[in-house]
Amino acid sequence: MTALTKENSSQIAARISFHLATHKTMPGALLPLLHAIQGDIGYIPEDAYLPISKALALSVAEVHGVVTFYHHFRRHPAGKHILQICCAESCQAMGGEKLATHIKQTLGIDYHETTKDGAVTLEPVYCLGNCACSPAVMLDEVVYGRMDATKMAELISEARAV
Amino acid sequence: MIKSYPIKIFVPRDSSALSLGADRTAKAIQAEADKRGITIELIRNGSRGLFWLEPLVEVATDEGRVAYAPVQPKDVASLFDADFLKPDSKTAAAHKLNLGLTEELTWLKQQQRLTFARVGVTDPVSLDDYLAHDGYKGLQNALRMTGAEIVKSVTDSGLRGRGGAAFPTGIKWNTVLGCQSEQKYIVCNADEGDSGTYSDRMIMEDDPFVLIEGMTIAGIAVGANMGYIYLRSEYPYALKTLNEAILKAEQAGYLGDKICDSNHTFKLEVRRAAGAYICGEETSLLESLEGRRGQVRFKPPLPAIEGLFGKPTVVNNVISLATIPIILDKGAQFYADYGMGRSRGTLPIQLAGNIKQTGLVELAFGATLRELLYDFGGGSATGRAIRAVQVGGPLGAYLPESQFDTPLDYEEFSKIWAVLGHGGIVAFDDTVDMSKMARYAFEFCAIESCGKCTPCRIGSTRGVEVIDRIIANKSNAKEHAKQVQLVRDLSDTMFDGSLCALGGMTPYPVLSAMNHFGEDFGLEAKGLETFKSAQIKQVAA
Numbered sequence: 202m203t204a205l206t207k208e209n210s211s212q213i214a215a216r217i218s219f220h221l222a223t224h225k226t227m228p229g230a231l232l233p234l235l236h237a238i239q240g241d242i243g244y245i246p247e248d249a250y251l252p253i254s255k256a257l258a259l260s261v262a263e264v265h266g267v268v269t270f271y272h273h274f275r276r277h278p279a280g281k282h283i284l285q286i287c288c289a290e291s292c293q294a295m296g297g298e299k300l301a302t303h304i305k306q307t308l309g310i311d312y313h314e315t316t317k318d319g320a321v322t323l324e325p326v327y328c329l330g331n332c333a334c335s336p337a338v339m340l341d342e343v344v345y346g347r348m349d350a351t352k353m354a355e356l357i358s359e360a361r362a363v
Numbered sequence: 364m365i366k367s368y369p370i371k372i373f374v375p376r377d378s379s380a381l382s383l384g385a386d387r388t389a390k391a392i393q394a395e396a397d398k399r400g401i402t403i404e405l406i407r408n409g410s411r412g413l414f415w416l417e418p419l420v421e422v423a424t425d426e427g428r429v430a431y432a433p434v435q436p437k438d439v440a441s442l443f444d445a446d447f448l449k450p451d452s453k454t455a456a457a458h459k460l461n462l463g464l465t466e467e468l469t470w471l472k473q474q475q476r477l478t479f480a481r482v483g484v485t486d487p488v489s490l491d492d493y494l495a496h497d498g499y500k501g502l503q504n505a506l507r508m509t510g511a512e513i514v515k516s517v518t519d520s521g522l523r524g525r526g527g528a529a530f531p532t533g534i535k536w537n538t539v540l541g542c543q544s545e546q547k548y549i550v551c552n553a554d555e556g557d558s559g560t561y562s563d564r565m566i567m568e569d570d571p572f573v574l575i576e577g578m579t580i581a582g583i584a585v586g587a588n589m590g591y592i593y594l595r596s597e598y599p600y601a602l603k604t605l606n607e608a609i610l611k612a613e614q615a616g617y618l619g620d621k622i623c624d625s626n627h628t629f630k631l632e633v634r635r636a637a638g639a640y641i642c643g644e645e646t647s648l649l650e651s652l653e654g655r656r657g658q659v660r661f662k663p664p665l666p667a668i669e670g671l672f673g674k675p676t677v678v679n680n681v682i683s684l685a686t687i688p689i690i691l692d693k694g695a696q697f698y699a700d701y702g703m704g705r706s707r708g709t710l711p712i713q714l715a716g717n718i719k720q721t722g723l724v725e726l727a728f729g730a731t732l733r734e735l736l737y738d739f740g741g742g743s744a745t746g747r748a749i750r751a752v753q754v755g756g757p758l759g760a761y762l763p764e765s766q767f768d769t770p771l772d773y774e775e776f777s778k779i780w781a782v783l784g785h786g787g788i789v790a791f792d793d794t795v796d797m798s799k800m801a802r803y804a805f806e807f808c809a810i811e812s813c814g815k816c817t818p819c820r821i822g823s824t825r826g827v828e829v830i831d832r833i834i835a836n837k838s839n840a841k842e843h844a845k846q847v848q849l850v851r852d853l854s855d856t857m858f859d860g861s862l863c864a865l866g867g868m869t870p871y872p873v874l875s876a877m878n879h880f881g882e883d884f885g886l887e888a889k890g891l892e893t894f895k896s897a898q899i900k901q902v903a904a
């Protein structure tokens with residue numbers, strides 16, 4: 202994750218205008234643009250709505266509407282690592298729910314929350330396409346299969362170490 | 364006999380194989396070879412789809428590829444000690460991980476791999492490998508045909524959309540072909556949101572050129588020069604692989620202007636989705652591609668007539684499009700010869716959930732669920748009885764053991780109020796509480812509803828509450844009966860009053876759970892009770 206959450210707002214504004222310039226003429230630019238901004242800054246700052254709306258000839262409300270419609274886009278900075286736990290049927294069939302409860306207890310947070318040290322943000326996800334190896338999780342876009350409490354503990358402590 | 368060229372070793376790069384440590388295994392093999400001064404050629408192939416055995420490592424021999432599985436880094440030294448790179452090595456044959464020739468594995472031998480013919484065999488991003496394994500033969504034929512001839516071939520093959528709705532692909536293409544428009548589009552639906560499905564992911568990660576070829580043929584057939592792949596954001600590996608393959612295809616003249624020196628132009632771009640299940644629905648997908656909230660559109664107009672940016676658009680699932688090349692290569696009849704009834708060809712079935720031998724099984728339509736669960740699947744992973752099976756994703760019905768002999772066929776499944784959908788099979792053992800699964804079905808609908816229709820948006824949340832009250836009132840007969848009736852009425856309303864299948868089909872998992880596993884709801888188990896509204900419609904029709 203290259204989350205630049207600590208950058209001051211003028212730097213963020215500069216990055217946003219860079220992404221606007223590269224996406225402006227693309228047909229259906231809004232989603233690719235939001236992906237680019239989140240990939241770079243780590244979330245979609247509300248300050249971005251106005252310049253986006255101007256560049257793409259949309260209203261601020263439309264931009265807000267799109268950002269909030271999609272589960273993937275976050276409106277606030279996340280922790281250093283994002284841990285997604287699959288909650289869908291296949292993982293449920295293999296004890297995913299119990300594993301999720303265990304992870305929440307270990308980290309001391311619920312879904313959509315970040316640990317106090319800012320290390321891990323926990324998110325539910327509905328299918329990672331790893332259903333042949335349930336239960337599955339994804340840590341910072343790397344997928345792991347047949348997870349259990351022991352493997353989870355290793356994974357989390359490895360993530361915390363970096 | 365010492366070979367004069369380095370021995371080829373295959374370690375999959377498919378993300379499910381990676382999720383079980385395939386990268387670590389590959390590194391360990393390379394390091395061990397270096398340490399022993401042995402030159403190897405390490406190829407990162409796709410997965411053969413035997414996921415319970417991943418990481419599955421193969422060594423090329425004159426007789427064919429020999430499989431060793433599952434190989435973890437700790438096993439690597441012992442494989443080298445057993446001379447696993449040496450042909451005819453007796454010690455290697457006796458190694459506990461040796462499975463013999465891959466092609467001879469019963470699990471693979473009993474399949475009919477048409478769409479998945481190359482998956483696991485080739486290096487996914489090697490165009491040379493693709494060409495050496497019959498790649499782009501379909502396109503070469505298509506380039507000699509008229510658009511109408513290509514469409515006829517697809518129609519004659521009997522191919523029906525593999526995304527869930529099973530609509531005949533040729534008919535859809537014919538509509539787009541018949542539209543007069545300067546601009547038309549091919550959109551690949553790669554949103555694969557159903558739990559228990561991963562065949563789209565495997566095609567994109569393990570044989571991306573077949574999808575590119577299929578989309579190119581579609582473009583030539585209907586007169587579209589631009590294609591988009593709408594890819595779910597949960598598939599970062601597929602994104603990388605697709606982009607790499609697209610670049611290679613462009614460089615080799617298989618994409619872009621004057622494809623293979625013809626007069627056809629076809630360009631392709633991958634667009635990332637953003638984690639909304641509803642965007643798998645084709646009109647919601649188009650809204651999303653255009654940069655809006657993924658709200659479902661009213662039909663008509665059909666996307667085929669007014670689709671992306673208002674232009675005629677073919678929207679097809681990954682598997683539908685990836686099946687086009689073999690149809691154009693081997694002919695419509697070759698494909699149509701597989702299958703049963705009106706379900707022609709093969710279905711890539713995905714075994715998931717609580718199954719011992721999970722993985723991808725491509726078979727002609729007509730095999731029974733029981734064969735898949737027990738012959739291929741080997742029963743449950745936990746060793747307990749398989750109690751319920753959900754087929755066709757979160758909107759599919761739960762089937763009890765008494766329905767396991769149903770053949771996989773679109774019409775046979777409709778008859779029992781079930782769906783094949785995208786071919787995902789999720790098994791649950793006897794520890795499952797089906798009232799929780801019914802509750803989850805409503806909950807999922809509430810989370811993913813696009814919000815356009817009241818029965819779906821509000822009804823799903825009410826559904827969760829009603830299931831909770833059913834569970835809480837098991838000993839209060841009067842209240843219990845009232846709540847059960849409420850779920851049935853609500854299901855009827857959702858079935859009838861929803862614009863798309865998210866609201867309209869959520870009652871399938873709910874009612875099938877109640878009807879077949881009534882004991883979990885404090886009900887006497889009952890037979891098949893369907894929707895009142897549907898019965899009324901049937902009588903009227």
Ligand SMILES: Cc1cc2nc3c(=O)[nH]c(=O)nc-3n(C[C@H](O)[C@H](O)[C@H](O)COP(=O)(O)O)c2cc1C
Pocket residue numbers: 523524525526527528529530532552553554555556557640641642643644645646678679680681683684863864865
């Ligand atoms: C809620 C909902 C979700 C869907 N999700 C997908 C999906 O993830 N992938 C897909 O190919 N089709 C999905 N579909 C079906 C599409 O609307 C459409 O039928 C399909 O993309 C057409 O392609 P095909 O004819 O090749 O199957 C979904 C439909 C609904 C109602």
Ligand code: SF4
Pocket residue numbers: 641659811812813814815816817819820861862863864865866867
């Ligand atoms: S049924 Fe649900 S998801 Fe489908 S259009 Fe209506 S509100 Fe949207």
